[in-house]
Amino acid sequence: MPEVPTDEVGLIAALARLFGPSPPEVLLGIGDDCAALDLGGDRLLLWTVDTLVEGVHFDLSYTSLRQLGRKALAVNVSDIAAMGGEPAYALLSLGWPPGRELAAALAVGQGLAEAAREYHVAVVGGDTVASPPGITVTVAVLGRVPRAELLTRAGAKVGDHIYVTGNLGEAAAGLEILRRGWQAPADLAGPLVRAHLEPVPRVAAGRLLAQNRLATSAIDLSDGVATDLLHICRTSGVGARLEAEAIPWSSGVEWVARELGRSPLDLALKGGEDYHLLFTTPPEMEELLAEAFIRAHLPEPKKIGVVVSGREVILSSLGGEEVISGSGFDHFRLDLTPGKD
Amino acid sequence: MPEVPTDEVGLIAALARLFGPSPPEVLLGIGDDCAALDLGGDRLLLWTVDTLVEGVHFDLSYTSLRQLGRKALAVNVSDIAAMGGEPAYALLSLGWPPGRELAAALAVGQGLAEAAREYHVAVVGGDTVASPPGITVTVAVLGRVPRAELLTRAGAKVGDHIYVTGNLGEAAAGLEILRRGWQAPADLAGPLVRAHLEPVPRVAAGRLLAQNRLATSAIDLSDGVATDLLHICRTSGVGARLEAEAIPWSSGVEWVARELGRSPLDLALKGGEDYHLLFTTPPEMEELLAEAFIRAHLPEPKKIGVVVSGREVILSSLGGEEVISGSGFDHFRLDLTPGKD
Numbered sequence: 001m002p003e004v005p006t007d008e009v010g011l012i013a014a015l016a017r018l019f020g021p022s023p024p025e026v027l028l029g030i031g032d033d034c035a036a037l038d039l040g041g042d043r044l045l046l047w048t049v050d051t052l053v054e055g056v057h058f059d060l061s062y063t064s065l066r067q068l069g070r071k072a073l074a075v076n077v078s079d080i081a082a083m084g085g086e087p088a089y090a091l092l093s094l095g096w097p098p099g100r101e102l103a104a105a106l107a108v109g110q111g112l113a114e115a116a117r118e119y120h121v122a123v124v125g126g127d128t129v130a131s132p133p134g135i136t137v138t139v140a141v142l143g144r145v146p147r148a149e150l151l152t153r154a155g156a157k158v159g160d161h162i163y164v165t166g167n168l169g170e171a172a173a174g175l176e177i178l179r180r181g182w183q184a185p186a187d188l189a190g191p192l193v194r195a196h197l198e199p200v201p202r203v204a205a206g207r208l209l210a211q212n213r214l215a216t217s218a219i220d221l222s223d224g225v226a227t228d229l230l231h232i233c234r235t236s237g238v239g240a241r242l243e244a245e246a247i248p249w250s251s252g253v254e255w256v257a258r259e260l261g262r263s264p265l266d267l268a269l270k271g272g273e274d275y276h277l278l279f280t281t282p283p284e285m286e287e288l289l290a291e292a293f294i295r296a297h298l299p300e301p302k303k304i305g306v307v308v309s310g311r312e313v314i315l316s317s318l319g320g321e322e323v324i325s326g327s328g329f330d331h332f333r334l335d336l337t338p339g340k341d
Numbered sequence: 342m343p344e345v346p347t348d349e350v351g352l353i354a355a356l357a358r359l360f361g362p363s364p365p366e367v368l369l370g371i372g373d374d375c376a377a378l379d380l381g382g383d384r385l386l387l388w389t390v391d392t393l394v395e396g397v398h399f400d401l402s403y404t405s406l407r408q409l410g411r412k413a414l415a416v417n418v419s420d421i422a423a424m425g426g427e428p429a430y431a432l433l434s435l436g437w438p439p440g441r442e443l444a445a446a447l448a449v450g451q452g453l454a455e456a457a458r459e460y461h462v463a464v465v466g467g468d469t470v471a472s473p474p475g476i477t478v479t480v481a482v483l484g485r486v487p488r489a490e491l492l493t494r495a496g497a498k499v500g501d502h503i504y505v506t507g508n509l510g511e512a513a514a515g516l517e518i519l520r521r522g523w524q525a526p527a528d529l530a531g532p533l534v535r536a537h538l539e540p541v542p543r544v545a546a547g548r549l550l551a552q553n554r555l556a557t558s559a560i561d562l563s564d565g566v567a568t569d570l571l572h573i574c575r576t577s578g579v580g581a582r583l584e585a586e587a588i589p590w591s592s593g594v595e596w597v598a599r600e601l602g603r604s605p606l607d608l609a610l611k612g613g614e615d616y617h618l619l620f621t622t623p624p625e626m627e628e629l630l631a632e633a634f635i636r637a638h639l640p641e642p643k644k645i646g647v648v649v650s651g652r653e654v655i656l657s658s659l660g661g662e663e664v665i666s667g668s669g670f671d672h673f674r675l676d677l678t679p680g681k682d
Contacts, residue, residue, distance in 0.1 A: 004444040008469055011443050015433070018447065018454040019464035026430070026465050035432065035465035037483075040382045049390070049432045049468060049481050056471045089367070091376065091390045092356070093479055102352050103345040106359065113359040123360035124367050124376035127390060128349055130397045133474030138434055140390050140481040142378075 033079040054134030069111025076141040078201035082220035084210025085145035093138040095131030149210035156217040156236035160280040163301040170195035172271020173256035188252040218279035239310030244317035374420040389420040395475030410452025417482040419542035423561035425551025426486035434479040436472030490551035497558040497577035501621035504642040511536035513612020514597035529593040559620035580651030585658035
């Protein structure tokens with residue numbers, strides 16, 4: 001009997017040991033955003049699956065069924081984007097409470113279909129099962145990336161700069177507004193609430209990094225920088241130092257943090273579901289990186305820190321240095337304590 | 342707004358309309374056991390996903406966690422088998438109630454790993470999510486089949502004979518024994534209970550049919566002959582006539598049917614989860630078919646009826662003819678009424 005895990009990271013590691021080594025055409029298995037398969041041809045297959053559970057990942061009192069369908073696809077597409085790929089095909093497995101209207105299930109399908117058209121994804125199959133306690137939406141996505149362009153969590157080198165593709169903490173702030181039913185000023189609340197309800201996978205940014213070999217490692221921000229950067233550190237065998245001053249957040253996040261009696265920095269580093277890309281780039285490529293994003297009419301990535309030796313994620317501020325690694329979002333823990341803040 | 346569906350078949354059809362036409366490399370989309378993708382190379386990719394929900398598809402009072410893990414893979418492998426393919430890769434998305442022991446999640450993983458080794462499947466990724474109301478196990482499987490050997494639900498021709506690869510109703514009978522806690526004679530109960538808890542996907546039979554072009558259409562029996570044969574009829578544009586005398590069941594099914602006050606024929610035709618293959622073969626290939634199975638040391642398939650013109654599944658017996666199409670297992674309906682019998 002294998003050692004008993006105590007958290008999600010431990011569980012996934014223990015499962016990976018159980019499943020054993022993969023055949024050689026499996027370039028990446030458990031432990032990255034997607035599995036990467038080399039089945040011949042000039043492009044690798046990227047494959048990922050994600051489940052959204054009612055009451056855990058969404059609440060229909062403020063999420064529309066259409067938004068739910070959109071998000072179920074978007075979070076998977078984000079995993080493909082993090083590896084530099086383009087999404088291509090999707091399968092849906094919809095768990096539906098037997099008493100609930102089937103018209104509502106169609107609304108989930110409409111959201112999924114709408115997002116599929118936007119991301120150029122063909123929905124090629126599906127399955128529906130009865131799920132009495134609540135709706136579950138599982139989507140699996142296949143994407144592709146040219147062999148030489150695959151981005152992974154491994155590859156960050158000491159001295160590399162750490163970037164994110166946009167402001168942090170917005171989705172977490174939006175979720176707080178929705179949960180608490182706050183009447184926030186519309187111009188502040190709108191973008192935050194949208195960030196939670198309709199996250200945008202960063203496919204164009206991922207392709208840009210991949211095609212131009214601008215990143216040594218990448219991940220998408222689903223659990224928050226504190227946790228997701230730690231994944232890069234563990235896989236690459238490095239540490240990271242973040243500069244508190246450099247962490248980007250909007251005035252909306254600041255407003256919500258104030259109302260919560262929490263620091264905006266904390267919300268930015270530990271709030272999940274930003275679905276921005278977090279990546280590392282050698283310092284000598286700083287200019288190339290900026291130019292590439294400007295040329296592609298994409299917002300310039302923001303530098304938030306540097307890769308260092310070690311095994312921890314450290315936050316550096318005027319007040320000194322603090323280890324923040326491993327203190328981020330944990331699915332099991334967070335989901336049990338919705339009022340943890 | 343599209344028309345509102347009233348059952349699962351209607352829901353899947355409505356979703357298919359929403360998702361619209363697929364690009365040309367998608368040879369089969371929604372409406373077969375797997376999606377079939379032609380991404381170059383000499384083999385097609387087969388892709389399927391299935392979810393098992395606690396309290397709907399399994400009950401841990403009589404299903405071990407190891408058996409649950411095995412079955413979650415087996416039902417997907419069965420879909421690959423129905424299309425003549427070989428399974429190759431799997432992804433796991435495990436929904437776990439936050440309070441439940443993580444050691445138990447590992448036991449599910451062990452069952453999955455064990456079955457993966459047996460079916461030559463590499464588990465290449467996974468995801469865990471919190472699922473407070475109960476365990477859900479979603480598995481997606483990729484398999485492959487040579488382009489010219491793909492078996493589908495389309496292609497059944499009037500005059501073809503209809504076959505199944507083994508006795509029917511065993512899993513349904515086993516489920517009744519488990520649910521009701523019956524003390525059935527061990528030699529009778531053992532195979533039935535195993536048929537429900539540890540179904541065997543018929544990969545070798547599917548490959549044999551595919552390689553030797555022995556079948557004009559095929560499906561795996563997940564919902565029962567009455568329903569699954571109707572899928573073949575609808576997709577092929579034909580009807581079917583089953584011979585009551587020819588439907589194969591074991592003495593164990595007979596025992597359970599007697600205890601239930603139900604006919605064994607009903608259990609055989611409408612009990613789900615047999616995971617045998619149901620297929621059609623031109624009458625002139627009858628001998629070739631038998632020889633191929635004997636040579637491969639596989640049990641000889643049993644002829645249960647014939648493809649006719651029309652749109653219905655008819656049961657023919659000494660008492661006359663009866664339309665049974667569409668009266669089979671319906672996920673939504675059955676799951677709401679566990680005591681329907």
